[in-house]
Each structure stands twice: as C-alpha cells, then as structure tokens.
Amino acid sequence: MGKRTKLIVGSGVVGLVVVALAIFFLFFRDSAPVSVDSVEAAEARQEAIAAAVAGSGDATADAAQPTAAVESADDAYADDEGETELDSGQPDSNASVGAATDGVWSIDTSxxxxxxxxxxxxxxxxxxxxxxxxxxxNFGAKTVVGRTPGVSGSLELVDTQVIGAEFVVDMTGLITDNNSRTGALRGPNGGIETAVFPEARFELTQPIELGSVPAEGASIQVQAVGNLTVHGVTNTVTIPLTAELQAGVIIVFGNLEGMLLSDYDIAKPTAAVVVSVEDNATMELQLFFSR
Incomplete structure (x- = not known):
C-alpha cells in the first residue's frame, strides 16, 4: 500500500471518528440540567429576581420620588398636641401578621x-x-429532561395557610435537548400524546399549613397534597415543595419522584437506538409568583 493510499485511508478513519464523536456529543451525551434544588438553580433564581427587581425599579423610581418627598414633608410636620410624630421604621405591631402575603398570587412568567x-x-x-x-x-445510560415554560395558575394565602392552588401546564410546549426525542415524546407511538392531551394539571385538595408567615429569604418545606392529571389520568399525589419569599416574589420548587408512567397510561417512547426506558419518572417544577 502506497503512502498516498495509507494517507487517504487514515484520513477517512479520522473523519469517521470525528463524525461519530460529533453525533455522540450532539445526541447521546448526558447533558441533563441541574435539579431545581441545587445550589446552581438557587443562584439562577436569585439572579432572575434581581434582574426583574432592577428592571421594575428603573421604571418606577422617578414616578415614586415626588410622592415620597410629599409624604416625608407631611410626616415632619405631623403632630398630636404639639408633639412631632416620628416614624420608627418598624412594622406596626398591631398589623395583621398575614397582611404582607395574604391574597392571590399568580405565576409570573416574565x-x-x-x-x-x-x-x-x-x-x-x-x-x-x-x-x-x-x-x-452502544452508548449507555442517559437522563432525558423535558421542560416547558408554558405554566399558568395561582395560589391563595391567608395568614399562615395556603388555602388553594391550581397549576396548568401546556404540554404542547414540552421540549427536550433533541428535536427527534421531542417529536417521539409528543407523538402517538409512546409518549404523552400532546395532540390528544395538551394539558397537565395539579389542584391542591388540602390546605398547606406553613407554621408562620414566610420571612424574606427564608425557606419553608411543605407537602402539597392534590390531584395530578397527566395524559388524561388523575391521581392523588403528595409533592414535596420548597417555598421562599424573595423581593416580594414567592418561589415554589420541588420534585415528585417515582412517578410511574403506567399509572398515567403512558406508553414508553420507542426508537431504534433506545434499548429501554425506565417506567418511573421524576416530575419537577419551578414557579415564580407575584401579585
């Protein structure tokens, strides 16, 4: 075999290896995102809220300034029997403990x-x-993650209780990191059949006792009991959730592990390269609420 022939053959082998590696990198490598309860996810939530607060602050600062100046002047000259009334800057001890958070909070996708x-x-x-x-x-195990930003709904707080909550998920917007896998997931041959079942829904059926009114920056772990409807099938579930209050925004996140596909009549998606798919999945959510 001549040098030129060896060079051509060698180049061909290298080319095949490069193509194989590219296919693996694009389609088969395990590139799952971090879980919602990770440190990285917490940092991402903080950054998102900080950016939202900064954006809203820039838009309202000028409009709020004249009002603040008038109120300050009024306070300076307010008196009762000749004595100046001073604002201590502390919360009114007679105010309702639930006043800061009571009401209906809606999912904020902005x-x-x-x-x-x-x-x-x-x-x-x-x-x-x-x-x-x-x-x-030939490639081993991979964690597949599908997510959709199409989430709507609300929760209602009264004092230290969540008395109601309902979330609706647009399953037609569910995507993965691979178009072929996304198509199989949505299609009729295994998967969630989004053309037939375009929505998933969770409705709280028992009030959640928080124990105390959420404090700024503090985390509260709760168990949300309710009806989960996926693929047209409704089951009662208990979802472990974490709730936080940051800059006037309520964050709720958590995972429902061990969710059996068979409990929701979901057939396992099939593909030529897929040897097997586990029957149990983990549902995850991360929601920002404002009012």
Whole structure:
C-alpha cells in the first residue's frame, strides 16, 4: 500500500471518528440540567429576581420620588398636641401578621428567561417538566429532561395557610435537548400524546399549613397534597415543595419522584437506538409568583 493510499485511508478513519464523536456529543451525551434544588438553580433564581427587581425599579423610581418627598414633608410636620410624630421604621405591631402575603398570587412568567440552557445547564425561569432515564444502544445510560415554560395558575394565602392552588401546564410546549426525542415524546407511538392531551394539571385538595408567615429569604418545606392529571389520568399525589419569599416574589420548587408512567397510561417512547426506558419518572417544577 502506497503512502498516498495509507494517507487517504487514515484520513477517512479520522473523519469517521470525528463524525461519530460529533453525533455522540450532539445526541447521546448526558447533558441533563441541574435539579431545581441545587445550589446552581438557587443562584439562577436569585439572579432572575434581581434582574426583574432592577428592571421594575428603573421604571418606577422617578414616578415614586415626588410622592415620597410629599409624604416625608407631611410626616415632619405631623403632630398630636404639639408633639412631632416620628416614624420608627418598624412594622406596626398591631398589623395583621398575614397582611404582607395574604391574597392571590399568580405565576409570573416574565421573571427570567427560558432558553436552551434550561435543558442542558440551569434555569432561572418558571417551568414544569420531567426527568427519566433511558438506556441507549452502544452508548449507555442517559437522563432525558423535558421542560416547558408554558405554566399558568395561582395560589391563595391567608395568614399562615395556603388555602388553594391550581397549576396548568401546556404540554404542547414540552421540549427536550433533541428535536427527534421531542417529536417521539409528543407523538402517538409512546409518549404523552400532546395532540390528544395538551394539558397537565395539579389542584391542591388540602390546605398547606406553613407554621408562620414566610420571612424574606427564608425557606419553608411543605407537602402539597392534590390531584395530578397527566395524559388524561388523575391521581392523588403528595409533592414535596420548597417555598421562599424573595423581593416580594414567592418561589415554589420541588420534585415528585417515582412517578410511574403506567399509572398515567403512558406508553414508553420507542426508537431504534433506545434499548429501554425506565417506567418511573421524576416530575419537577419551578414557579415564580407575584401579585
């Protein structure tokens, strides 16, 4: 074999290796994003809220300034029997403890940005989705993550209780990091059949006792009991959730592990390269609420 022939053959082998590596990198590598209870996710949420607060602050600062100046002047000259009334800057001890958070809070999708990094790295916006493990021929195990920013709904707080909550998920917007996998997930041959079942829904059926009014920056772990409807099937579930109050925004996030596909009549998606798919998935959610 001549040198030129060897060079051509060698170049061909290198080319095949490069192509194989590219296919693996694009389609089969495990590029699952971090979980919602990770440190990275917490940092992303903080950054998203800080950006939202900064944006709203710039828009309202000038309008609020004249009012603040008038109120300050009024306070300076307010008196009762000749004595000046001073504002201590402390909360009124006679005010209702629930006054700061009571009411209906709605999911705010304007906070953060849902983009490609939400499927491969970390996400700082509202979303709902799932994780499931699959076994690929010749490539081993991979964690598949599907998420959608199409989430709407609200919760209602009265004093230290969440007395109602309902979330609706647009399943037609559910995507993964691979178009082919997304198509299989949505299609009729296994998957969630979004053309037939375009929505998933969770409705709280028992009030949640928080124990105390959420304090700024503090986290509260709760158990949300309610009806979860996916693929047209409704089951009663208990979802472990974490709730936080940051800069006037309520954040709720958590995972429902061990969610059996068979409990929701969901057939396992099939593909030529997929050896097997686990029957149990993890549902995850991250929601920002404002009012």
């Amino acid at each position: 906070i953060g940005t849902f983009d490609a990094t939400c499927l491969t790295d970390v996400c700082g916006s509202s979303f709902a989705g799932f994780r499931i493990n699959e076994e690929l021929a």
